[in-house]
Amino acid sequence: MADEAAIRLSDVSFTYDGPPVVEHVNLAIPERDFVCVIGPNGGGKTTLLKLVLGLIKPQQGSVEVLGHPAHYACRRIGYMPQHVQLDPQFPVSVMDVVLMGRLGKGRGVGPYRRADKAVVLRVLDEVGLGKVRDRAFSALSGGQRRRVLIARALACEPELLLLDEPTAHLDPTVQDDLYALLRDLNQRLTVVIVSHDIGFVSVFFKTVVCVNRTVHTHPTSELSNRRVAEMYGREVRIVHQGGMEKIEN
Amino acid sequence: MIEFLDAVAKNSFLQHALLAGIFASVACGVVGSYVVARRITYVAGGVAHCTLGGMGIAGYLHEVYQWTWLSPLHGAVAAALVAAMIIGWVILRSKEREDTVISALWAIGMAVGILFIHATPGYRENLMSYLFGNILLVSGKDLYLIGALDLLVVGIGVLFYNKLLAVCFDEEFARLRGLSVEFYFLLLLCMTALTVVVLVTVVGLVMVIALLTLPVAIAGRFATRLWKVMVLATGISIAVTTGGLVISYQPNLPAGATTIALAGVLYLLVLVGARVCKTT
Numbered sequence: 001m002a003d004e005a006a007i008r009l010s011d012v013s014f015t016y017d018g019p020p021v022v023e024h025v026n027l028a029i030p031e032r033d034f035v036c037v038i039g040p041n042g043g044g045k046t047t048l049l050k051l052v053l054g055l056i057k058p059q060q061g062s063v064e065v066l067g068h069p070a071h072y073a074c075r076r077i078g079y080m081p082q083h084v085q086l087d088p089q090f091p092v093s094v095m096d097v098v099l100m101g102r103l104g105k106g107r108g109v110g111p112y113r114r115a116d117k118a119v120v121l122r123v124l125d126e127v128g129l130g131k132v133r134d135r136a137f138s139a140l141s142g143g144q145r146r147r148v149l150i151a152r153a154l155a156c157e158p159e160l161l162l163l164d165e166p167t168a169h170l171d172p173t174v175q176d177d178l179y180a181l182l183r184d185l186n187q188r189l190t191v192v193i194v195s196h197d198i199g200f201v202s203v204f205f206k207t208v209v210c211v212n213r214t215v216h217t218h219p220t221s222e223l224s225n226r227r228v229a230e231m232y233g234r235e236v237r238i239v240h241q242g243g244m245e246k247i248e249n
Numbered sequence: 250m251i252e253f254l255d256a257v258a259k260n261s262f263l264q265h266a267l268l269a270g271i272f273a274s275v276a277c278g279v280v281g282s283y284v285v286a287r288r289i290t291y292v293a294g295g296v297a298h299c300t301l302g303g304m305g306i307a308g309y310l311h312e313v314y315q316w317t318w319l320s321p322l323h324g325a326v327a328a329a330l331v332a333a334m335i336i337g338w339v340i341l342r343s344k345e346r347e348d349t350v351i352s353a354l355w356a357i358g359m360a361v362g363i364l365f366i367h368a369t370p371g372y373r374e375n376l377m378s379y380l381f382g383n384i385l386l387v388s389g390k391d392l393y394l395i396g397a398l399d400l401l402v403v404g405i406g407v408l409f410y411n412k413l414l415a416v417c418f419d420e421e422f423a424r425l426r427g428l429s430v431e432f433y434f435l436l437l438l439c440m441t442a443l444t445v446v447v448l449v450t451v452v453g454l455v456m457v458i459a460l461l462t463l464p465v466a467i468a469g470r471f472a473t474r475l476w477k478v479m480v481l482a483t484g485i486s487i488a489v490t491t492g493g494l495v496i497s498y499q500p501n502l503p504a505g506a507t508t509i510a511l512a513g514v515l516y517l518l519v520l521v522g523a524r525v526c527k528t529t
Binding site for chain 2: 053055074075077079081085086087089090091092093096097099100101103104109110111112135136138139152156
């Protein structure tokens with residue numbers, strides 16, 4: 001039990017043939033943490049995510065996920081991409097999409113096993129989509145589609161949940177519902193959210209990771225105006241508002 | 250219609266044509282659905298035009314060097330697979346622009362084909378049937394090859410359905426689940442290549458894309474899951490290839506063009522119908 005970190009980056013630098021996107025990053029996220037990764041556009045959030053998923057390899061330093069090099073751990077991560085990357089016209093049902101989370105678990109060829117379908121039905125109920133499981137993915141609302149993608153990530157039976165912009169362009173009430181769902185999931189999983197929307201940082205989070213080429217970690221309660229201002233390079237202010245903290249320019 | 254049935258009973262070439270149409274339809278329904286879903290119809294177009302090179306070379310060797318075992322269809326299979334692997338390699342690995350490379354292959358394949366056909370004595374009239382298809386010329390031997398390709402392509406398409414679906418829908422996620430995305434993408438390209446060869450015999454290489462996409466596009470309006478699109482597209486494709494044969498037989502029209510025109514009209518009707526339903 002030497003290493004309890006779900007994610008550990010040691011002196012990581014990465015570049016796409018140019019200036020470094022992230023540089024000398026040291027980061028340790030403990031298990032069962034509930035983390036929000038924020039930072040300006042082009043600051044390296046997506047790169048950090050890809051490093052953790054093992055989709056890219058750092059030129060320098062090491063990335064360990066769940067105690068293994070990132071590349072070997074990807075099957076134990078439930079990943080939710082930004083939903084805009086997907087073709088909305090694609091002919092798939094909700095059930096089809098969530099079943100993709102079971103890939104790599106069962107047989108090599110042929111249909112999914114009954115056990116895989118049972119897992120999918122369970123996670124669909126958990127995210128509140130049990131009733132629409134036979135609907136077309138394209139017929140759902142934005143909030144529902146995101147729940148489908150969260151369900152797909154959960155169908156992997158992951159130990160770590162990584163979500164890229166789960167709440168962008170959603171109504172505040174739908175956002176709150178999603179955060180509540182994630183907080184419940186955090187009872188048993190490590191949850192990491194990347195948010196491109198700097199407007200709101202929910203106080204649900206335990207830790208905020210600020211990425212802008214370098215990385216700084218803060219407990220949510222200590223996130224100060226000055227710290228955020230330093231990161232965005234301009235004056236911002238944090239307003240406590242209901243369950244959220246709002247960062248204003 | 251009765252006249253046509255009568256002719257089918259009497260003439261083996263019409264029976265071959267009908268069977269070739271049905272074989273082609275099954276491949277077209279299954280693989281066409283993947284191709285449209287993954288948005289690689291332009292790859293299918295490039296591969297189709299490259300088959301002319303293969304058919305031209307095979308015809309030349311057959312005629313000039315007496316390689317009697319070699320038929321143009323063999324050349325088409327080889328050319329289609331080579332073209333698919335080159336395009337696949339470019340998309341996955343090379344920094345060249347893929348549309349540029351596909352256009353280049355498209356034209357080079359045609360040029361090679363035309364040069365070899367030109368050099369082959371007495372083979373020039375075949376150019377028309379390669380370009381626009383002549384389903385009535387499908388021989389019993391061709392039918393075996395078409396049937397075998399069909400079985401292979403549809404077998405893979407059904408057996409690896411879940412994985413191909415995942416790779417087409419969300420490549421990155423499939424990769425994270427431990428799937429070799431490159432392998433499945435190349436597999437899909439090879440299936441596309443073989444399907445294109447089957448379709449070339451029915452409608453000719455110029456009109457392959459229409460038969461690969463139109464039935465799927467029509468089916469996609471009614472079905473919400475990929476396997477349902479496949480089943481429906483296969484049915485529609487059988488209807489238009491058979492319908493094309495029936496309609497073209499009596500007035501002696503080109504069967505390939507009639508088939509495509511039929512599919513096109515059906516597609517337009519569905520589009521207009523959907524519009525009307527929406528406004529009322």
